[in-house]
Amino acid sequence: MTQDELKDAVAAAAIDEIAPHLERDTILGxxxxxxxxxxxxxxxxxxxxxxxxxxxxxxxxxxxxxxxIEVFELNSVGTVPYYIDGADEVNAHLHMIKGGGAALTREKIVAACAERFICIADASKRVERLGDFPLPVEVIPMARSYVARELVKLGADPVYREGVITDNGNRILDCFEFMIDDPVAMEARINAIVGVVTNGLFAARGADVLLLGSDTGVERLTPA
Ligand SMILES: O=C[C@H](O)[C@H](O)[C@H](O)COP(=O)(O)O
Incomplete structure (x- = not known):
């Protein structure tokens, strides 16, 4: 199967997962x-x-x-029963790297308000250790150089994502050469740098279910 066909397969599996639970007043993330x-x-x-x-x-x-499909403001909704999203990398604990499309901050906010996070991904995204995919960090524009220097101290090689402005008006630094042994600790450590809005590690709040598509079908996984 092509990667596009695998994406279609996991999208269909996510529909099957949530469809029986939809009510007339359900608002999805x-x-x-x-x-x-x-x-x-x-x-x-x-x-x-x-x-x-x-x-x-x-x-x-x-x-x-x-x-x-009507789109609601998160502030007027509160919580959502499901958040459905892809990932750039995902490990056995269903910790993820996200933000390849620069949407990490809003994704993390909606995920935080979700009762269940359903991650949909093709098998190429499944890794033993996070970090081959460059970890995105959203920064306040004036803090870009300072944050980059702090990320170097943590062992990363941060590269400014030229020409990209996030939906929040901020910038992205992508951390290359950054193998992450403890995603929960590293997520918190990077978020503690002044000027960081958030980083693309979704570990403190990982996924609850991973629907992983491969040539043999869609596997339904929960955190190890
Ligand atoms: O900012 C983008 C998001 O985190 C995406 O969910 C992630 O990059 C995966 O995207 P795709 O499904 O296109 O591989």
């Missing part, structure tokens, strides 16, 4: 990226079965609205 987009496109077929969605990016909000 929706992620960002090519895998989440496939989920959104399939969700459109169920749009009369639930109330709407909270989006983790302007791009996803636009796609949802394009399908006639």
């Amino acid at each position: 929706i992620g960002t990226g090519s895998t989440a987009n496939r989920f959104i496109d399939r969700l459109a077929r169920l749009r009369d079965d639930f109330m709407g969605a909270v989006a983790s990016s302007e791009a996803s909000a636009e796609r949802l609205r394009g399908h006639g």
Whole structure:
């Protein structure tokens, strides 16, 4: 199967996972990226079965609205029963690196408000140790150089993502050469640097379920 077909397969599996639980007043949390987009496109077929969605990016909000799905402000919703999103890397504990599409901060906020995080990914995203994928860090623009120097002290090789401004008006540093042995500790450590908005480690709040697509089908995994 191609990577696109695997993304379609996990998007379909996520629909199967949540469809029996949808109520007329259900508001879902929706992620960002090519895998989440496939989920959104399939969700459109169920749009009369639930109330709407909270989006983790302007791009996803636009796609949802394009399908006639109402998009709500998170502040007016409170909590959502499910957050469905892709990942750039995921380990056996369902800790993830996210933010390849620069949506990490809003993703982390919506995930924090979710009762269950369902991660959808093709098998290429499953790793033993996080860090081959460069870890994104969202920074306040004026703190960019300072944060980069602090990240070097932690062992990373941060590279400014040229031309990218996040939905929050901030910048992204991508940390290369950064193998992460303790994702929970490193997530907290990077977030403690002044000027960091958040980093792409989703470990303190990892996924509850991973739907992992490979040539042999979609596997349903829970944290080890
Ligand atoms: O900022 C982007 C998000 O974290 C995405 O969920 C992540 O990059 C995975 O995207 P894709 O499904 O396109 O591989």
